[in-house]
Amino acid sequence: MNESLPTTSLSSSLSTQSASLSESSQYLSLDDPIRERIRTACEEVRQKTPLAQSFxxxxTINLVANAQLAAGGSAAMSFLPDDIEDIDAISGASYINVGTLLPSYKDDLGIIAKTFFERKSLWVLDPVAAGLGSTRTHILKTFADYPPTIVRANASEIIALCGIWGISLKTDSEGKVNRPAGVESIDDVDSATLYAIELARYLREHNATHTAAVAVSGERDLITDGDCTYRLPGGNAMMTKITGAGCSLGGVTATYLAVSDPLTAALAASLHYNRASEQAGEVAKGPGSFQTEFLDALWQMQPATIATSRIIEMR
Ligand SMILES: Nc1ncnc2c1ncn2[C@@H]1O[C@H](COP(=O)(O)OP(=O)(O)OP(=O)(O)O)[C@@H](O)[C@H]1O
Ligand SMILES: Cc1ncsc1CCO
Ligand SMILES: [Mg+2]
Known part of the structure; x- marks a missing residue:
């Protein structure tokens, strides 16, 4: 099912589907100001072709670069700290993904994060496999004092990163976790909701720009800036059958961060991905053609289609 709303059917579609929503959550109206920010971000990426560099x-390095180009941005990949510092000066945002690491990265990555912090450079972290291996854990720990603008990951990585950074859930006087109404664990992403909110608040408090977002990917993505939390239905499960769907989403999130605030960037990138994967799924015959069709769909997707997507606001 395509989760973008034809504008004329909004009210009928909202009333027929509200039964499946928690009482405390609701579909975001078509005139919500965040939609205009998303549409503007999509248009600006197409107009400005912003550079977002990646480590x-x-x-999946090739898919990351190709997805950034197909979304409208441009790409530069490097593993040298001095390169990354130079390219940072001409990049709108940077992307660090810790999926495959080498021993020399153990100290380098912390130095790069510190440089980004001192320059107030915007960056996205994908903490791939967080919790696995002492070197990766050491590297992720070094980011705690110089955290990124956006963390993008799947649910288990979000929860593991919170553990590494000592971020715990707030409890009341009886020691019970403070759960906002409507937050129930019915899928993987749900189980990371409260961690994602606390993580966004941590980023905001400790990063250089004091503005942040967390994007949790899965069957229904979750995006939060620590105050507002959104769920994004749709997408296509075939995304889990190509390697790098999440990695490339991190890169495209950096592309959007180059032209917009973190919450808008995270929403625009994830919505762009969901609409494109739906379109690709209609014609793909399997994972091989799906990846090709997905890149084409990223390229073809219109800003208005992305901005009018179905979005659930959690309250
Ligand atoms: N079951 C699903 N149905 C629809 N879309 C999905 C599903 N699972 C993941 N996705 C989409 O796939 C993309 C990547 O999310 P995923 O959670 O698989 O990332 P990841 O685990 O970091 O991936 P990887 O590490 O393999 O790159 C997102 O756009 C997400 O919405
Ligand atoms: C398969 C794989 N192994 C290390 S990184 C990566 C890409 C998906 O995260
Ligand atoms: Mg991943």
């Missing part, structure tokens, strides 16, 4: 894993 990313060897498995």
């Amino acid at each position: 990313t894993n060897f498995v």
Whole structure:
């Protein structure tokens, strides 16, 4: 099902589907100001072709660069700290993905994060496989004092990163976790909701720009800036059958961060991905053709289609 709303059917579609929504959540109206910010971000990416550089894993580096180009941005990949510092000066945002690491990265990555912090450079972190291996854990720990603008990951990585950074859930006087109404664990992403909110608040408090977002990917993505939390239905499960769907989403999130605030960037990138994967799924015959069709759909997707997507606001 395509989760973009034809503008004329909004009210009928909202009333027929509201039964499946928690009482405390609701579909975002078509005139919500965040939609205009998303549409503007999509248009600006197409107009400005912003550069977002990446330090990313060897498995999916090509898909990351191609997805950034197909979304409208441009790409530069590097593993040298001095390169990354130079390219940072001409990049709108940067992307670090810790999927495949080498021993020399153990100290380099912390130095790069510190440089980004001192320059107030915007960056996205994908903490791939967080919790696995002492070197990766050491590297992720070094980011705690110089955290990124956006963390993009799947649910288990979000929860593991919170553990590494000592971020815990707030409890009341009886020691019970403070759960906002409507937050129930019915899928993987749900189980990371409260961690994602606390993580966004941590980023905001500790990063250089004091503005942040967290994007949790899965069957229904979750995006939060620590105050507002959104769920994005749709997408296509075939995304889990190509390697690098999440990695490349991190790169495209950096592309959007180059032209917009973190919450808008995270929403625009994830919505762009969901609409494109739906379109690709209509014609693909399997994972091989799906990846090709997905890149084409990223390229073809219109800003208005992305901005009018179905969005659930959690309250
Ligand atoms: N079951 C699903 N149905 C629809 N879309 C999905 C599903 N699972 C993941 N996706 C989409 O796939 C993309 C990548 O999310 P995913 O959670 O698989 O990332 P990841 O685990 O970091 O991936 P990887 O590490 O393999 O790159 C997102 O756009 C997400 O919305
Ligand atoms: C398969 C794989 N291994 C290390 S990184 C990566 C890409 C998906 O995260
Ligand atoms: Mg991943």
